[in-house]
Amino acid sequence: MVITRIQSFFIPRVPVSVEKTAGRDVNTPKPLVLAPSLHENRNGLVHPYPLDTLDTCTSIGQIKNPTHFCNLTKNKSSLVYSKSSTPTPNSPPKTAHNNSIDIGEHDAGTPLNIGSSCPAELLGAEPYSGLTNELKYFKCYFNSHLYVILINARSVLNKLPMLRALTVIYKPPVIVITESWCHSDILDDEISLDNYTHFRCDREGGKGGGCLMYFLNELTVSQLESSTLNMPETLWVNVHLNNVTALIGCSYRAPGTFSNYETQLINTLEQLTDLQYDHKILCGDFNLPEINWDIPTGPTKFDKFLDTLDILGWKQTVTTPTRGNNVLDLIFCHNISPLSTLVGSEFPGSDHKTVMCALPIPLSSNASHTSTSQQVIYRNYSKANWALVESMLRSSKWDEYFTTDDLSRALTIFYHNSNICLDAVIPLQTLKVSPHRKSFIKPKDRKKLKKLSTSYFKHHDFGTLGLILKTLSSITQAQDFRMRKEERIAVASPARVYALTEILRKRMNRKNHSISLLIDKGRLCTNSADICELFNKTFAGNYLKPSVQLLDIHPITKMAPTPLTPNQISTVQFTYADINQTIRTLKSSKGFGTDGISSYFYKYGGPDIPLLLLKIFTMSLETQTYPDIWKTTFIMPKHKSGSKTEVSNYRPINITPIASRIMERLVKDNLIKHMLSCNIISPNQHGFLKSRSCLTCHLDFFNFVTSSRDRRQLVLVIYFDISKAFDRVDHLLLTNKLNSLGIRDPLLGWLKSFLNNRSQIVKLGSATSKPSPITSGVVQGSVIGPLLFTLYINDICACFTHGKPFIFADDLKVAYTFQRDDLGNFENVVQKELDKMAAWSSLWNLQFNLNKCGWICFGAPSIDLKLTLQSANLTRLRNVVDLGLRYSSDLTFSEQVASQTRKSRMLLGCILRNFHDNEAKLILYKTCVRPLLEYCPFIISSTRTRDKLRMESIQRYFTSKLLGYDCKEDYISRCMILKLDPLWTRRLIINLIFFFKVLHKISFSGNRDIQFAQEGSYDLRNQTSTVTTHSFKSTLRENFFTVMYSKIWNSLPLDIRTCSSVTSFKRSLYRLLHSTDYINKLFTPRTNQALIYYST
Structure with a gap:
């Protein structure tokens, strides 16, 4: 019979016969029946060890002489395998790629198909024995x-x-x-x-x-x-x-x-x-x-x-x-x-x-293809001697810098001297960043585990497995001790909130989220350089082709009169004090733009930095030249939503030089002052402006909805999504619009230079793409870019005569009111305004993402409207996420509460599981978890009681976990022990503070529902300081913020209503609302019943 040698992982299925062992004395010597992986159990299924061997042992740890493939030969007289006399019984198996077996006349190309588990005897007294034996088999022969x-x-x-x-x-x-x-x-x-x-x-x-x-x-x-x-x-x-x-x-x-x-x-x-x-x-x-x-x-x-x-x-x-x-x-x-x-x-x-x-x-050949560590070049600013940097910077040669009229030459000298100082004091270092999470097991413990593992393979003693488990337990305990020590140090530090949030961020960010794979048209892209080029090509494809000529008249005349204002702004006066103040507001960050200098240098480089920048900023504006070195920006792809392997699900974020951001901040502040003083910016725009926010946008919008529903009107809201809005701003059209808004040279020329001849480089780790020109758009990630976009779409409100627009940056929604019996005429009115919107978008080279546009109707869930935008039917929405809030057609906000509680519960669980110090947990709860529950808090007054209780349950759970289940105190008492206010008390305080800000024009509001009762007496000298109250017909309007808190405001003591500042109002309010008796006076009996539930 021909004997063939093949690799062990191509062992064929062969016919076998199993000798019966019933009635045999277990002490009687028995012939070895089958090779490992070729033995059958009593169900006719193969298993790795001989049946007769398993009959005599209670666990795999008792198998002293396990048989291996290399020890077997075939008995020619029968289809039974017996032990060969040449190899020793304890000879270990060879490696998978060298191990072989003698087999009979059979097709060697048939892969081994192992059937079932080892029999019950294999488990024995050890619950792991069967599983470990099978894993041992796979490791031996498929390693x-x-x-x-x-x-x-x-x-x-x-x-x-x-x-x-x-x-x-x-x-x-x-x-x-x-x-x-x-x-x-x-x-x-x-x-x-x-x-x-x-x-x-x-x-x-x-x-x-x-x-x-x-x-x-x-x-x-x-x-x-x-x-x-x-x-x-x-x-x-x-x-x-x-x-x-x-x-x-x-x-x-x-x-x-x-x-x-x-x-x-x-x-x-x-x-x-x-x-x-x-x-x-x-x-x-x-x-x-x-x-x-x-x-x-x-x-x-x-x-x-x-x-x-x-x-x-x-x-x-x-x-x-x-x-x-x-x-x-x-x-x-x-x-x-x-x-x-x-x-x-x-x-x-x-x-x-x-x-x-x-x-x-x-x-075996995968070593050259494994994930390699990336090299990151950085400066260790934490150990910098900033006094030495300041001294070296002052002693550098600046004569030519202050005498030259060439902006490029001045920038060259500035960066040359700055880099010399930084290289001397804070030299560049190279750090290898592993794509994998750093192990918390120390080398000596790893060595011990390896030794125990080797011992287990050699002796097959499950006592060794217990030692491995014990070692792993001690490693975990040591790690817990290190974590506790780190928390105690953070709690004791002056900046304990920052220190603890950094620890939380570090413990949560365990994986490298770098982009390592993309799919483009069915093609896998895994190389970093190729991924950068793919992103660069995709982002560049969003831009418009440059306009070829300037229009004779300003395009804005087609939608609104020109000029919009006789007032003009032509320059910005830069001062040492303004530059110094702007630098002080910079965040300390190691990140840098294409110039390679981070904010640390500007913040801590000494008092000469603002003076040096003053020279650059003044020359740049006077020459109407935005420096070329600042025009090339790094782009960091930021995931929006959806699959992370699709390029379309990323947006470009530009990393601009810090010096450019300082200058942009000063220019932006002066532009905003001009626009607001001339009432140019629409009151419907809530984005990127001081005193305006998502909160003010929600307030105006929901006030419109509730007041309309209170009058029994139906409310139709159309949501618009501008496709690649920031990237598709036409530079020439924007320049014409800026001119119409009273912006003149040299400031207008500087803004033109800021927009034109820019380029981008996509950067992922140490990989970069080739530079690509930016032919349209405002720079996402820049300081002045969002303001320019706001001015570009500012006249979009002119499209709506019957609808009420609400805008935050590029997020636009328009609300209409109508009666059900006037549906036919109303639909025609809305369609005409949608046609206006289509014409406006065509005029200004902006396109709508029709898949994300739609409408929702409050008050008529079954109504059907046929509305089109750019010849495409608008989809009806049952619910919509708008600026972080989930609106549904019933306006109950149950989904919003569920979302907020889920996020907060997730983060709270992370904190409770990964922190040990109670004070650290309490600080992190107040700074990280509680704000999630307090986003747009005035909406909660419109929710149902069970949703309010759902919100309160998060803090109720936290207090019980922190104090332990042995604590028999009720919820209010637990809050007092931990010096926490119940969430409903905090919402009351936060909403009253917001009411104070709106009332005194500190926060913007486009409606006049919140105002003092006496016209013109909203100043702080009003003796009564009461506000106008509003009647209501529906529960929805009764529970709305404006109606409810107008009554609460009027019930406050006079000394609180007449506070002269937000700080004094907060202080007085906190003292007042910590009196339970007074809280009961502020609410109706129905709300008192809810307070009983809150306190349980």
Whole structure:
């Protein structure tokens, strides 16, 4: 008989016979029956160790002489394997790429397909023995190939000790987990494994479910987020190995949901088939017990699904039951056949068996393709001697600088001398930034774990596994001690809020979120330089072609009279004091623009810096020249929403030089003063202006809606989205509009120079793109850019005669009121104004993103309107997210409350789980969590009581956790112990402060509903200081901020109503509202009932 030698991972399936052991004395010597991986259990399924050996031991730790492939030969007289006499029994297996076995006359090309888990005897007294034996097998024989471990964990948090121990010993390349039971309150760091990168997909809106994937750090991986692969509870990760691209997915389907899930699964498989990957693998728990995967066949309802698998070439490789008698955990493969699939033992604590799948993807040549550390050049400003910088800067040669009339020469001297000082005192340093999270295990502990792991492999003693678990526990305790010490130091520091928030940011930011993969027209882009070029090409494609000639008349005359104002502004007077004050307001940041100088230099470089900048700013404005060195900006792509692998889901953010930002700030302040003094800026615009904000925009808008509904009018709101608004501003049209607004040379010429002949460079880490020209738009990320855009669209309100516009930057909504019986005429009126909007956008070279435009109607949920914009039908919206608020047609804001509580609960959970010091937790709650609950607080007065209680429950939960469940105090008492105000008390205070600001014109409001009762007596000398109250017919209007807080204001004591400043008003209000008796006087009995609920 011919004996053939092949690699162990191509072991064929061969016919075997098993000798019966029933009735045999266990002490009687028995012939060895089968090789590891070729033995059958009593169900006829193969397992790694001989049955007779397993009969004599209670755990894998008792197997003293495990058999290996290299120790076996075939008995010619029968299909039974016996031990060879040449190799020693304890000889370890060779490495996977060298280990071989003698086999009989059989097709050596058939891959090994291992059936089921080891028998029950393998588990014995140790719950881990069966699983560790199977992992040992895979590590021995597939160590040089990529293999996947599929686990149904049923709460991974409870399984982490075992999971960490197994990864320390066996280091499987990929671990795929379903039913992770993770949720938003669980931090990434809590489920992290040392030397592994993980990705997660938690179930939304409920408990249970979820997917989790771990990859060895040596692998080059990145998450794939695609709008087309949008199955629920599904995760996709790209793997790159030696010029081989693989896509590995994990999915979990809850039982009883196949009818809704089938279409999504089929569509996903179709999309996956078209993606240009070498291999695709989809693992998970699909809960499809009715399908027989041996054939495969199933009931009629699965015909379409099974036919799709055959047509598209997908193959499901698991055919052995994974839970009871059902095959639930599946592995679908496309364009790849696994080397081996093993259904192992149940994972401890789960009723699902572990599935292991080895893939014919070698790991040995992957070293040159692993994620490499990026080199970052930086200056260590924290240890800088700024007195020395100041001295060197003053002693530099500045004679030519102050005498030259050439702006470029002056800038060259400025940067030359500045860099010489910085290089001498704070030299440039190179830092290697690893794409993986830094391990918290010290080298000596890592060495100890490695030693224990080696010992375990040698002796197979499960006592060693206990030592590994004990070592991991001590490492965790040491890490907790270091964290506690870090927190105590931060709490004791003068800037404790900043110190603690930095610790929180550091502990939350555990993964490198760099952009490592993009998909462009079906082509994968993974090289950093190529990604930069792709971004650069995409961003440059947003720009308009430059206008070829200046129009004879100002285009603004077509929409509004010209000039809009006889007043003019032609220059800005720069002073040392203004420049110095602007520098003082800069944030200390290590970031820098293309000139390479950060804000640290300007803030701490000494008193000569403002004087040097004064020379540059004055020359720049007088010569109407924006310096060329400032015109090239770095672009950092910022993810907006959607898939992170699609270029269209990013917006460009320009990183401009700090010196440019200082000058822009001074120019912007003077422009705003001019515009406001001439009443040029529309009162409907709430963006980028002092005293205006999202809050004031919401106030005016919701006041309009509630007052209209109180008059029984229906309210139609149309939302507009301008496509690439900031990037598509025509420079010539903007220049003409600025001229119409009274801006003259040299300031107008300087603004022209600011806009023209700019270029951009996309920068990701150390990789950059080639420069690309910017032919249109205002610079996103600049200081003056948003103001220029505001002026560019300022006349958009002229399109609306019947509608009321509300604008924040480029976010525009228009509200109409109408009666139901006048629907036909109303629809025509609205359509005419929509046509005006289309004409306006064409005139000013702006386009609408019609997919994001739509309308919502308050008061008539069943109304149907046929409205078009640029010949496209506008979509009806059932709810909309507008400037951070979720509006629904019923105006209850329940979804908004749910969103706020979810975000705050998620962050609160992170703080409670990752901080140990109670004072640190309290500070972080007040500075990070509570503000999430207090966004736009006047809206909460319009919500239902149960939603108010839902908001209050966050702080109620926090106080009980902080003081411990042994604390028997009620909620109000717990708040007093922790010196916290209940959230409803804080909302009352915050809303009254906002009311004070609007009343005294500190905060802007476009309506006059909040004003003093006596006309003209809104000054602080009014003796009564009462405000106008408003009648109402509906509960919606009664609960609105203006109506409710007008009454509350009038009930305040006179000395509080007549406070002369916001500070004194706050102080007096805090003293007053800490009296429970007085709070009861401010509310109706119905609200008092709610207060009883709040205090429980």
